Ligand SMILES: *[C@@H]1O[C@H](CO)[C@@H](O)[C@H](O)[C@H]1NC(C)=O
Ligand SMILES: *[C@@H]1O[C@H](CO)[C@@H](O)[C@H](O)[C@H]1NC(C)=O
Ligand SMILES: *[C@@H]1O[C@H](CO)[C@@H](O)[C@H](O)[C@H]1NC(C)=O
Ligand SMILES: *[C@@H]1O[C@H](CO)[C@@H](O)[C@H](O)[C@H]1NC(C)=O
Ligand SMILES: *[C@@H]1O[C@H](CO)[C@@H](O)[C@H](O)[C@H]1NC(C)=O
């Protein structure tokens with residue numbers, strides 16, 4: 001009997017311990033997976049992709065309890081296009097980024113890559129917490145000049161697909177070839193304390209792109225890039241954007257919706273306590289006239305503009321395509337919005353599609369010109385709703401007296 005038990009244990013351990021390191025992992029209950037232990041060099045030149053994948057496979061799949069992948073401070077890791085696949089063993093996994101990650105300094109790394117639209121992508125990962133004071137550098141400048149048009153694909157820096165309960169915080173994102181952070185088919189996303197920067201003239205370098213996702217919080221982020229600070233695209237709902245400093249850039253946008261005549265919806269959006277600095281747009285809704293769908297229940301609260309070209313804009317003629325079906329835009333609230341416009345039309349509600357915009361409420365809106373002696377105006381087309389204490393006056397809206 002005793003012999004049998006000993007044999008059992010020997011077999012048991014033999015199945016685990018092909019080397020001492022493994023034995024150590026087992027007895028010390030391994031949960032930390034530092035990329036340096038998996039052969040990363042961190043000199044910014046050597047390709048550390050395989051080391052990251054091994055560390056990820058450990059933290060995601062082999063950890064004894066919730067795993068942590070660690071990227072140490074003071075080093076720079078060059079990564080080729082890379083996929084981090086889930087789901088992981090536990091419904092939580094930590095990615096501690098204290099060091100820097102840098103993209104290849106040539107487009108060649110993508111010539112053999114099947115998917116030229118991404119650099120680093122997380123798929124089907126649940127409960128990822130990615131934080132730290134590190135930096136993710138997309139080396140976009142090598143792309144911006146040589147690959148500008150729509151038919152030339154450029155990689156987004158960081159993509160999340162089909163993820164749940166994702167938390168991103170603290171990290172600096174710079175110079176992506178295309179968008180910096182892309183969220184698609186995800187639920188329960190918390191994005192806090194990020195800075196995202198790229199030159200004002202860099203093409204399509206959106207800060208955060210969200211599509212087909214629900215339950216999202218973006219809080220306390222500074223985003224200064226060459227395109228939208230945040231873009232909410234088709235299939236997004238329940239989004240809370242609070243305390244975002246945006247600019248330079250193209251503003252916080254809903255859309256563009258309905259590209260290629262698609263059906264698209266965005267609803268239940270709350271944009272609160274945000275500032276815009278020298279942006280081309282502020283609060284923008286843009287739809288392709290040949291698409292269809294709806295935009296519903298959007299609230300903008302406590303918004304400040306500093307030298308913004310189009311502070312409030314709805315553009316339903318986006319890209320000058322002929323209208324086919326059109327969008328329903330129902331329930332827009334602009335509350336406590338102030339600041340300076342760099343153009344004479346500070347409010348431009350071009351609700352050209354379908355029934356126009358319905359239930360638009362503006363309350364305490366005060367926009368002025370950046371030039372002290374100039375006046376600003378509002379332009380509107382097919383808009384129904386009410387205004388209380390709005391300057392410049394929006395002629396489409398019914399005036400209501402302030403209760404205060
Ligand atoms: C680009 O990276 C390679 C190694 O990946 C290095 O040898 C080369 O010096 C770098 N070139 C520039 C311009 O940074
Ligand atoms: C990262 O997140 C974890 C889990 O929420 C937390 O314990 C840790 O303090 C965070 N680190 C930083 C640098 O924010
Ligand atoms: C787009 O850019 C690529 C590469 O930069 C070029 O080969 C292609 O001809 C361009 N296409 C158009 C339509 O301009
Ligand atoms: C996401 O992945 C899960 C498996 O992890 C799958 O069951 C589900 O259908 C996927 N959802 C979407 C929207 O792709
Ligand atoms: C989501 O993650 C947070 C911490 O990051 C955790 O407290 C919470 O329980 C998770 N929620 C679900 C539904 O897993």
Ligand SMILES: *[C@@H]1O[C@H](CO)[C@@H](O)[C@H](O)[C@H]1NC(C)=O
Pocket residue numbers: 131169170192193
């Ligand atoms: C954001 O930063 C604040 C102040 O430094 C800190 O208290 C908070 O924990 C951070 N949030 C996250 C999610 O890291």
Ligand SMILES: *[C@@H]1O[C@H](CO)[C@@H](O)[C@H](O)[C@H]1NC(C)=O
Pocket residue numbers: 170192193194195220221222
């Ligand atoms: C906001 O985020 C920045 C980092 O981008 C951090 O330094 C600051 O402490 C955060 N503030 C709050 C109130 O969370």
Ligand SMILES: *[C@@H]1O[C@H](CO)[C@@H](O)[C@H](O)[C@H]1NC(C)=O
Pocket residue numbers: 219240241242270
């Ligand atoms: C949005 O988030 C802020 C900050 O976390 C919170 O105070 C506010 O209640 C949220 N608003 C909605 C409508 O979810």
Ligand SMILES: *[C@@H]1O[C@H](CO)[C@@H](O)[C@H](O)[C@H]1NC(C)=O
Pocket residue numbers: 238239267268269270297299
């Ligand atoms: C409108 O959206 C907010 C979130 O911004 C949500 O709390 C509220 O329930 C929504 N209202 C309706 C009528 O759906």
Ligand SMILES: *[C@@H]1O[C@H](CO)[C@@H](O)[C@H](O)[C@H]1NC(C)=O
Pocket residue numbers: 243245273275
């Ligand atoms: C509102 O934004 C300002 C400026 O970014 C910030 O200092 C303040 O803490 C924010 N207020 C709240 C309640 O988040």
Ligand SMILES: *[C@@H]1O[C@H](CO)[C@@H](O)[C@H](O)[C@H]1NC(C)=O
Pocket residue numbers: 338366367368
């Ligand atoms: C509107 O803003 C201007 C410029 O900041 C200011 O001088 C004016 O008093 C404000 N008007 C109202 C009614 O708040």
